[in-house]
Amino acid sequence: MYVTNPNEFYEAAAHNKFAVSSFQGGDAEKKREIATGKCLFREGDDANSVFEVKTGVLRLTRVLENGRRQVIAFGLPGDIIGFSSLGYHMSECDAIASAEVVEHSVDPKKAGGVDPELRDRLYQAALREISAMQDHFMMLGRKSAREKIASFLMVLSDRLGEELGAYTHVKLPMTRSDIADFLGLTTETVSRTFSQLRAEKVIALEGNKALIVLNADQLLDYAECD
Amino acid sequence: MYVTNPNEFYEAAAHNKFAVSSFQGGDAEKKREIATGKCLFREGDDANSVFEVKTGVLRLTRVLENGRRQVIAFGLPGDIIGFSSLGYHMSECDAIASAEVVEHSVDPKKAGGVDPELRDRLYQAALREISAMQDHFMMLGRKSAREKIASFLMVLSDRLGEELGAYTHVKLPMTRSDIADFLGLTTETVSRTFSQLRAEKVIALEGNKALIVLNADQLLDYAECD
DNA sequence: CGCCCTTTTGAACACCGTCAATCTCCGTGG
DNA sequence: CCACGGAGATTGACGGTGTTCAAAAGGGCG
Numbered sequence A, B: 001m002y003v004t005n006p007n008e009f010y011e012a013a014a015h016n017k018f019a020v021s022s023f024q025g026g027d028a029e030k031k032r033e034i035a036t037g038k039c040l041f042r043e044g045d046d047a048n049s050v051f052e053v054k055t056g057v058l059r060l061t062r063v064l065e066n067g068r069r070q071v072i073a074f075g076l077p078g079d080i081i082g083f084s085s086l087g088y089h090m091s092e093c094d095a096i097a098s099a100e101v102v103e104h105s106v107d108p109k110k111a112g113g114v115d116p117e118l119r120d121r122l123y124q125a126a127l128r129e130i131s132a133m134q135d136h137f138m139m140l141g142r143k144s145a146r147e148k149i150a151s152f153l154m155v156l157s158d159r160l161g162e163e164l165g166a167y168t169h170v171k172l173p174m175t176r177s178d179i180a181d182f183l184g185l186t187t188e189t190v191s192r193t194f195s196q197l198r199a200e201k202v203i204a205l206e207g208n209k210a211l212i213v214l215n216a217d218q219l220l221d222y223a224e225c226d
Numbered sequence C: 001c002g003c004c005c006t007t008t009t010g011a012a013c014a015c016c017g018t019c020a021a022t023c024t025c026c027g028t029g030g
Numbered sequence D: 001c002c003a004c005g006g007a008g009a010t011t012g013a014c015g016g017t018g019t020t021c022a023a024a025a026g027g028g029c030g
Helices: A006-021 A116-142 A145-160 A176-183 A187-199 A216-223 B006-021 B116-142 B145-160 B176-183 B187-199 B216-223
Strands: A029-034 A039-041 A049-063 A069-075 A092-105 A162-164 A167-171 A203-205 A210-213 B029-034 B039-041 B049-063 B069-075 B092-105 B162-164 B167-171 B203-205 B210-213
Touching: A029 A049, A049 B116, A069 A092, A069 A176, A069 B116, A116 B049, A116 B069, A116 B116, A145 A167, A145 A176, A145 A187, A145 A210, A145 A216, A176 A187, A176 B116, A187 A203, B029 B049, B069 B092, B069 B176, B145 B167, B145 B176, B145 B187, B145 B210, B145 B216, B176 B187, B187 B203
Parallel strands: none
Antiparallel strands: A029 A092, A039 A092, A049 A069, A049 A092, A162 A167, A167 A210, A203 A210, B029 B092, B039 B092, B049 B069, B049 B092, B162 B167, B167 B210, B203 B210
């Protein structure tokens, strides 16, 4: 599942369980390491594989020719990334934190088709992604900047956060610009909203690559999830 | 494929071909008719089936408790709707134009699992939907009101349009409010944008439920697709 | 330490949302 | 057939949220 909103925590949990139990053994899979900043695939590349994120963070991006960018998803450990319907990728995937992935070949031409069990697992993963993307629609179309940021931080806190007494420490592997392009905002608005939340003592910033959630209740309130 | 943007026309074509050739025969499927305004499933309903739209138009909606609504997709002939990962639906599906659908059972408990061939076809359909949703992200997050409307009309024109000399006649089964909730706008903005396009002679309105595309080139320009 | 990229902050503006009034369409019933 | 009524659509005025443009501050790495 991709990063979406807090009302899907249970899904994230289910997904992680799934990720642990699946894709062991078999010979059409291959482990790969992608260093920070490196590209896993680009728009137009053949899409013969999907990638299961084991560690690190990937970023899936689509760009319009006029420069406008949309971050489709962040691939965190447990996510599967690289689904494509036409045999080639419509987006670009880069590592924003050094990542280990397992590559699963889904090339239909190879070895008389794909392992049925793998296909079945991939189908389930695709369904989870559809569900996550539907949530993100609500995020992009119907939430204010503050609600978007709050929702985003809640999910990040849940998936990447570490307990720190009553608070939660959250690493931010992505830049403000990445967050902006994920939420349909500008870097300035992201920055301003962070500053507001800090002024309200809901979060504390720790450099540019980490923060602490001081008041998760308030953050959840702001997220306005159903 | 769902209604997204013009740069996926070839996909729509491929999809329709697919829809014609698939899902013939078998016994886990059932034809159903849904009258205008009737509901196919609601949030929370068990999701044991997916639905292939044969005729008419469906609308897939998700709602926040504060009343904000997001139309996830319009289901046009050839689309498959009702994918769900958790065994129950997270959204509501209504017919906005009297529809015939074929229901395909995907209940894993029934008859020792789902027909492998059907599962394979559904996987392909799910991949197409993911691709379409990724396009829609760009729409919701990074396009202006005019670009959204233009993109939307281009797709509708392609999928529902009828040749009318040099122009294209397009039926609009959905209300302004449906369009607004699909594009992340308000009804007022949708209406205003239609009026602007009419003033520029790009389109002509024909009552509330139809329009004519007078200048498809201009419309495509406005859509700002890559 | 110094450079450069990212982030933050400020100010002015624009687009779109909100609120409200009017109009159109279309189905219903007289 | 026309009048009526109501839901949906249009239009206008105004305000707010977020963008744009610009400049300063911060952080990371040589």
